[in-house]
Amino acid sequence: MKLIVDASIGIKWFKKEDEKDVFMSMNLLKKYHAKDFEILIPDLFLFEVINALCINTSLSIKGLQDVFTKIMQLHFTVVIPDEQLFFSSIIISKSTGLSLYDSIYIGAAQNYNALLVTADKKILQNKNKYGFIKNIEEVGSII
Numbered sequence: 001m002k003l004i005v006d007a008s009i010g011i012k013w014f015k016k017e018d019e020k021d022v023f024m025s026m027n028l029l030k031k032y033h034a035k036d037f038e039i040l041i042p043d044l045f046l047f048e049v050i051n052a053l054c055i056n057t058s059l060s061i062k063g064l065q066d067v068f069t070k071i072m073q074l075h076f077t078v079v080i081p082d083e084q085l086f087f088s089s090i091i092i093s094k095s096t097g098l099s100l101y102d103s104i105y106i107g108a109a110q111n112y113n114a115l116l117v118t119a120d121k122k123i124l125q126n127k128n129k130y131g132f133i134k135n136i137e138e139v140g141s142i143i
Helices: 007-014 022-033 044-056 063-074 083-098 100-111
Strands: 001-006 037-044 078-080 117-118 134-135
Touching: 001 044, 001 100, 007 022, 007 044, 007 117, 007 134, 022 078, 037 100, 044 100, 083 100, 100 117
Parallel strands: 001 037, 001 117, 037 078, 117 134
Antiparallel strands: none
């Protein structure tokens, strides 16, 4: 099984206070360590997670660098958008009203035949259109 994880989930791994569904997000990571499934992340994930932590926490420069290192040590498959993924994400963005940043996660899940795990309310509003979009709460029963 393949999962695309968006930044709304990744942030919960490093900023546990004031975040909802931290336990389920950490459980997802724990199950990944048991190699029950593959996690793919668009390269944008790295920028979004570190940016959110940079703006919304008091982490030092070293702390933010450590977060990047920890993410890389998880050995997720990093998806570099090619023309097909980029173009399909543009179509998704224009048809849903989502940002291109959010649409890249949907496009990646579509292109890699994966589930998209998110806590992002705007993305979750498109669950009916894209059946592979799952709230973190739903994923526990799937994996």
